[in-house]
Amino acid sequence: MFSKTCEYAVRAVIFIAQQTKDGGKVGIRDIAKGIDSPEYFIAKILQELSRKGLLQSTKGPNGGFYLDKTAMKHSLADIVKAVDGDNIFLGCGLGLKQCSESHPCPIHHEFKKIRKQLAQMLEKAKVGTFTAELEVQTFLRR
Amino acid sequence: MFSKTCEYAVRAVIFIAQQTKDGGKVGIRDIAKGIDSPEYFIAKILQELSRKGLLQSTKGPNGGFYLDKTAMKHSLADIVKAVDGDNIFLGCGLGLKQCSESHPCPIHHEFKKIRKQLAQMLEKAKVGTFTAELEVQTFLRR
DNA sequence: AAAATAAAAGAGTTTTTTATCCTTTTATAT
DNA sequence: ATATAAAAGGATAAAAAACTCTTTTATTTT
Numbered sequence: 001m002f003s004k005t006c007e008y009a010v011r012a013v014i015f016i017a018q019q020t021k022d023g024g025k026v027g028i029r030d031i032a033k034g035i036d037s038p039e040y041f042i043a044k045i046l047q048e049l050s051r052k053g054l055l056q057s058t059k060g061p062n063g064g065f066y067l068d069k070t071a072m073k074h075s076l077a078d079i080v081k082a083v084d085g086d087n088i089f090l091g092c093g094l095g096l097k098q099c100s101e102s103h104p105c106p107i108h109h110e111f112k113k114i115r116k117q118l119a120q121m122l123e124k125a126k127v128g129t130f131t132a133e134l135e136v137q138t139f140l141r142r
Numbered sequence: 143m144f145s146k147t148c149e150y151a152v153r154a155v156i157f158i159a160q161q162t163k164d165g166g167k168v169g170i171r172d173i174a175k176g177i178d179s180p181e182y183f184i185a186k187i188l189q190e191l192s193r194k195g196l197l198q199s200t201k202g203p204n205g206g207f208y209l210d211k212t213a214m215k216h217s218l219a220d221i222v223k224a225v226d227g228d229n230i231f232l233g234c235g236l237g238l239k240q241c242s243e244s245h246p247c248p249i250h251h252e253f254k255k256i257r258k259q260l261a262q263m264l265e266k267a268k269v270g271t272f273t274a275e276l277e278v279q280t281f282l283r284r
Numbered sequence: 285a286a287a288a289t290a291a292a293a294g295a296g297t298t299t300t301t302t303a304t305c306c307t308t309t310t311a312t313a314t
Numbered sequence: 315a316t317a318t319a320a321a322a323g324g325a326t327a328a329a330a331a332a333c334t335c336t337t338t339t340a341t342t343t344t
Binding site for chain 2: 076088113
């Protein structure tokens, strides 16, 4: 469904939201451990998300990653788009570039419904709602 | 959503169904052209599907690929499973192996609905129903 | 101001996926 | 029987994705 990179990204953002809900920051090493991902790899991904404003970071002692108010309002769909692009929300299920409403592939209309529901679901899931004290330690690992 | 390999596979099977609905066979070169895929690559994929009984082939002059009655009754879900496995139908949206009903990830329940609809949609889409004289030439290319 | 710390950036490497090439086998027609 | 056409199989190459390491830059603490 999503690339591995994208899965890590979503898990990391949820983790950061949970860990920094009362202010503060969380370091890359803790994030990697918290979501069971390769440290240097998730670091790259977060750099990218940071550049795109989907999360924030500061360097130096007491530095780390966190989410500002705007970032908290973003949805998981925004994360997915930032990492994997919007093909999963808009692209043809059979990979046909010319497939469209007026020129549909054999499963276009059925597929459209699924894609739409997926999009809506992920649009609705705002980062800020994942701050409940869930058992993150077990939930976001492997 | 699906791997490129899987997209080619589904397109090829639909193409074969359409081309051989009145009997006969279709050669790999025509299939490759018909779905705009690399010839040797789709050949490999079809070998695999043939081994799994999802389609048939014969060698020699007048040989080619075709679908017997059983193959016609298979669904697109069967093709997808044969190529990409069933992870898309069963796996966690965040890639968490331990995610389950009793130990759900943050988006488990919402995701489940999407996966189920996707599965049902593809289960319902039987290969034999794609034999209508659709404008395959334009539809399954690129 | 210097040292320590933590992320950012850049430059690889490895693994997986996708694609190509070439030889062998098999079925059919002549 | 022989020639031919087509798939099967094995081996390799190219591209993309996943992952690692090193250097740089910014910030804080002393």
